[in-house]
Amino acid sequence: MLDIQNVTKVFGKDTVNEHTALDDLSLHLDKGEFVTIVGSNGAGKSTLFNAICGTFFSDSGHISLDGADITYMPEHKRSKMIGRVFQDPMKGTSPNLTIEENIALAYARSKHGPLGFALNKRDLKIFRDALADFDMGLEDRMKTKVGLLSGGQRQVVTLLMCTVVPPKLLLLDEHTAALDPATSEKIMKITNDMIRKNNLTTLMITHNINSALKTGTRTIMMDSGSIILDISGEERDKMSLNELLDLYTRRSKKVFDNDRMLLGTE
Amino acid sequence: MVLILGSLELGMIYGLLALGIFITFRILNIPDLTCEGSFTLGLSLSAALTRVGHPFLGMIAGIIGGMAAGGVTGFLQTRCKIHPILAGILVMSGLYPINLLILGGSPNLAIMNSGTIFKYAGAFLGNEGAKIAVSLIFTGITTIALAMFFKTHTGLAIRATGDNEDMVRASSINADGMKAAALSIGNGVIALCGAVIAQYQNYADINSGAGTLVLGLASVIIGEVIIFRRDLTLSLIAAVVGSIVYRFIIALAMKLPFFDASYLKLVSAVIVAVALSIPAIKARARLARIKKEGGRYA
């Protein structure tokens, strides 16, 4: 489904700030795989997502999605196939548009064309039902401006916007890190349900190492722009938190350091 | 009576300017100076074509010309990465000789003796009736068309682009395209305003565009004070209402013995400056209050 081959990205080339954020990185995902990504601050996790989304073109290497080479495809064209949720709840929604308008923005073009009316009764019912599934009372506030919602509520709207037309690839970048623990847990559950229901191919960066091992089907660990660990199946099922951190220290020769990292049990 | 009717007519026609400025300033968040050129472009095209017997074509040419001007500004901003304000100034500046050319090389063009839309309508409705009706029709239809447009998918996408560009960039919407489209539509409406004004006053002047940005902003802001904007359709109506109220204020001010027409620009500028500084003033007041209370417990 997703195939990343030898991608390198250097920031500030030929300056004192030269920094290799992605270092000859390769990664392959099969359809329906749900991969969690962990790694310390600055490991290049978000940069990897930026490369996949086309925020910039990588310096070398190739990226293909669902059989199509997207290495040089512009960002807005790729994003038809990719859903992305950021850590910052402000990033994924438009504050002056209502909940229904935000979702319609993600949904309606695929249905009614660029000059079709974005909101109609049938679509609104689809949105309302989908929101009701999340059990956060948002289905009764469809005409509320998103700017008035809490961070958790905004993330739910963003998640729905990303999946209302199921994407080929879903990218979640620490999307619960800015939320309080209870909300975070709730959003994580919603995320899981949504991914399972739609059988979405997913990459999820998480600061919670414990949940990285427990959610999804495969875990990779990044350091200095490379993948230093890639586990799945039985090996992953048996892995304990401490073993994982040990492995990290041995392979990266440093202590795992992520200021948002949570080792806590859920 | 003349004063009331005149203000109402001018208010409605300049309501078009307010609608255009609303699109570029409130929806896109860009103080777009293209308007000073596109207004005159619409005015010149309309006057020139009316003079040769095509008043309707004049309106259409005005809209198309304005949209093209806005499109160029959009291109400069998005593709050439030129600062939005500078992009507007470049197009405004570049339009000056073009407008002069359209006016036949002289800085103004009178069309007293040519058949304008107002005169055609006057044959059925009488002079004053025609002025009211034509202004109402142009502004009314434009307001309705814009209200509908901003409910379409592209309309929503344009609003989101002004609201949260990062999000739009990360979604499948072409943010640059949306910006250019909004600038094009906004300037098309502003040029239509110029086109209607030319036929309303039977006269076009190369300098008519000067100060239109501030004028439009003042109308938008007055409208927002009168009609608290809750949704977009209401905001559009508010811009037109603001323009009408603005004309009444001016008509009254002109009655004052010491008031000169040239003060109008100062009045508009003050209205805009004060209204736009309110958030900052509020923030300062809040800070001062916190300081005072902090001091009390220190």
Ligand SMILES: Nc1ncnc2c1ncn2[C@@H]1O[C@H](COP(=O)(O)OP(=O)(O)O)[C@@H](O)[C@H]1O
């Ligand atoms: N646009 C950019 N310009 C320059 N440096 C960048 C840019 N984006 C990321 N970096 C650098 O690349 C490294 C990896 O960043 P990032 O991928 O955000 O890390 P993380 O794994 O914490 O998400 C960091 O050192 C960061 O400073």
Ligand SMILES: [Mg+2]
């Ligand atoms: Mg990151």
